Amino acid sequence: MILLGDMSRTDENLAQGSPSGSRAPWLRTAEGANLLGADGHLGVTIFEEITTLAVRTGAINLGQGFPDEDGPDLMREAARDAISAGANQYAPGKGIPALREAISDHQRRFYGLTPDPETEIIVTTGATEALAAALLALTGPGDEVLTFEPFYDSYGAVIALSGATHVTAPLLAPEFQPDLAALEAAFSDRTRVILVNNPHNPMGSVFTREALTRIVELANRHDAIIITDEVYEHLTFGVAHIPVATLPGASERTLTISSAGKTFSLTGWKIGWMSGPAELVAAARTVKQFLSYSSGTPFQAAVAAGLALDGSFYEDLANTLQRKRDILSEGLRAAGMDVFTPQGTYFINVDAAPLGVTDATALARRLPELVGVAAIPVPVFCHPEGAERTKSLLRFAFCKRVDVLEEAASRIATLKDRL
Known part of the structure; x- marks a missing residue:
C-alpha cells in the first residue's frame, strides 16, 4: 500500500462521522477494501x-x-452502427429490450433458465454496479454478508458501505474449494446474504456441485439470499460452470450477476446484468436507478449481438x-x-x-x-x-x-x- 500521508483535521472530523461517533461511509468503504493502514492512514489500491x-x-x-x-469485430461494428444510428441518449433504466431479451435467451441456451426480460432482468454498469446495488438494497447494519476468502476487493468495500458485517469462510490450497465445515460454522441467523463468486477470482477455482448444493442448503436453513458473481462463467477449462440458480431450492432466493467484459474482452464497455426473482430484482433496481440510472446505450445493442454468437x-x-x-x-x-x-x-x-x-x-x-x-x-x-x-x-x-x-x-x- 502507498500511504497518502497524515489525514488533515478536516479528514479526521469526517472520519468521526455523525455526532454519535459513527464512522463515515467513505471510511467504512476504505477499511472494507483494505485501504487503511494499521495507523489509519489512507492508501491506494x-x-x-x-x-x-x-x-x-x-x-x-x-x-x-x-x-x-x-473483442469480436461483430460487436465493435455493432457499437459503431448504433452510435451512427443515434443510440446516444439514455437507455431505459432497466436496459434496452433487445439486450434483456438476449440475456434471457443466453440463460435459456446455456443453462435452461428462463428469466422474464420485463421483470426479472436488469442491465447495469458492469457487474460491479450490480453487486453494489444488490448489497445496498438488501443488507444493512445488524446483517451479515458471507463471502469466501480470499475475496474480490470490491466485496469488502460495498459490504462495509452498507453497514453490514463481513463474514468469511476459507478456500484452502491446493484446490481452493469451499471448506464445507467452516462454511456451515460461518452461517448464522444474522446471515442476510451469501455472496458466491464462481468461477472464483482471485483463486481460479470452479466450485463443485457438492459445494454449491451445500451453499443452497445452508442458505435455505438460515433464510439467506444468494447473490452470485458469475462473470467468468464461460472461462472454464475442462469443467462445466454450474449456475447456482439451476440447483434445487435456489432459484427463488438467488440473484445471478454477470457481464460482457470478461467473456468478450470488452472490459471498458462496463455492461453487466442481474437476473432473478422479480421482487429481488426490483429491490436492486430501486437502488441502481440512483447510482447510474443507465449507461452505455450503443454498447448495450452490441452486447445483445455478442450474446447471440453460437457455441x-x-x-x-x-x-x-x-x-x-x-x-x-x-x-x-x-x-x-x-x-x-x-x-x-x-x-x-x-x-x-x-x-x-x-x-x-x-x-x-x-x-x-x-x-x-x-x-x-x-x-x-x-x-x-x-x-x-x-x-x-x-x-x-x-x-x-x-x-x-x-x-x-x-x-x-x-x-x-x-x-
Missing part, C-alpha cells in the same frame, strides 16, 4: 500501486485482469485461454514456485514459499525490478487471518497476447537465480 511500479520499470503487467486484445465462439475462447494459462504456467514452474493450475477465470496463483519467500506482498513490490513482470499478492484479498494463511501466494493474469505471455514466462523463469 494494490492494483494502482503495482501498475505504477510496472509503468515505472517497464515491466509486463500481469497484475490487473484486463485483456490486451479487443463455437465460447469454446474457442476457453481453449485459447487454456493455452495461454499453460504458457505462463511453464515459466512459473521453471522459477521454482508451486503452481495452482486454475480451472477457470484468467488468473493463476503460485506459492513462492519454495523460493524461501514468506512475504508475497514484499515480493510483488520487487518483481517489476527483479524480472520485469508484475503480479498481485493474494493477502490483499483477505482479512488479517486469511492474509496470514495466504502470505506467500501471488496471482498472475494470463489474459494477454501469446507473445507477451511467452516473454513474461521467460523472464519469470529467471526469478530463482535473481533472488
Whole structure:
C-alpha cells in the first residue's frame, strides 16, 4: 500500500462521522477494501500501486485482469452502427429490450433458465454496479454478508458501505474449494446474504456441485439470499460452470450477476446484468436507478449481438485461454514456485514459499525490478487471518497476447537465480 500521508483535521472530523461517533461511509468503504493502514492512514489500491511500479520499470503487467486484445469485430461494428444510428441518449433504466431479451435467451441456451426480460432482468454498469446495488438494497447494519476468502476487493468495500458485517469462510490450497465445515460454522441467523463468486477470482477455482448444493442448503436453513458473481462463467477449462440458480431450492432466493467484459474482452464497455426473482430484482433496481440510472446505450445493442454468437465462439475462447494459462504456467514452474493450475477465470496463483519467500506482498513490490513482470499478492484479498494463511501466494493474469505471455514466462523463469 502507498500511504497518502497524515489525514488533515478536516479528514479526521469526517472520519468521526455523525455526532454519535459513527464512522463515515467513505471510511467504512476504505477499511472494507483494505485501504487503511494499521495507523489509519489512507492508501491506494494494490492494483494502482503495482501498475505504477510496472509503468515505472517497464515491466509486463500481469497484475490487473484486463485483456490486451479487443473483442469480436461483430460487436465493435455493432457499437459503431448504433452510435451512427443515434443510440446516444439514455437507455431505459432497466436496459434496452433487445439486450434483456438476449440475456434471457443466453440463460435459456446455456443453462435452461428462463428469466422474464420485463421483470426479472436488469442491465447495469458492469457487474460491479450490480453487486453494489444488490448489497445496498438488501443488507444493512445488524446483517451479515458471507463471502469466501480470499475475496474480490470490491466485496469488502460495498459490504462495509452498507453497514453490514463481513463474514468469511476459507478456500484452502491446493484446490481452493469451499471448506464445507467452516462454511456451515460461518452461517448464522444474522446471515442476510451469501455472496458466491464462481468461477472464483482471485483463486481460479470452479466450485463443485457438492459445494454449491451445500451453499443452497445452508442458505435455505438460515433464510439467506444468494447473490452470485458469475462473470467468468464461460472461462472454464475442462469443467462445466454450474449456475447456482439451476440447483434445487435456489432459484427463488438467488440473484445471478454477470457481464460482457470478461467473456468478450470488452472490459471498458462496463455492461453487466442481474437476473432473478422479480421482487429481488426490483429491490436492486430501486437502488441502481440512483447510482447510474443507465449507461452505455450503443454498447448495450452490441452486447445483445455478442450474446447471440453460437457455441463455437465460447469454446474457442476457453481453449485459447487454456493455452495461454499453460504458457505462463511453464515459466512459473521453471522459477521454482508451486503452481495452482486454475480451472477457470484468467488468473493463476503460485506459492513462492519454495523460493524461501514468506512475504508475497514484499515480493510483488520487487518483481517489476527483479524480472520485469508484475503480479498481485493474494493477502490483499483477505482479512488479517486469511492474509496470514495466504502470505506467500501471488496471482498472475494470463489474459494477454501469446507473445507477451511467452516473454513474461521467460523472464519469470529467471526469478530463482535473481533472488
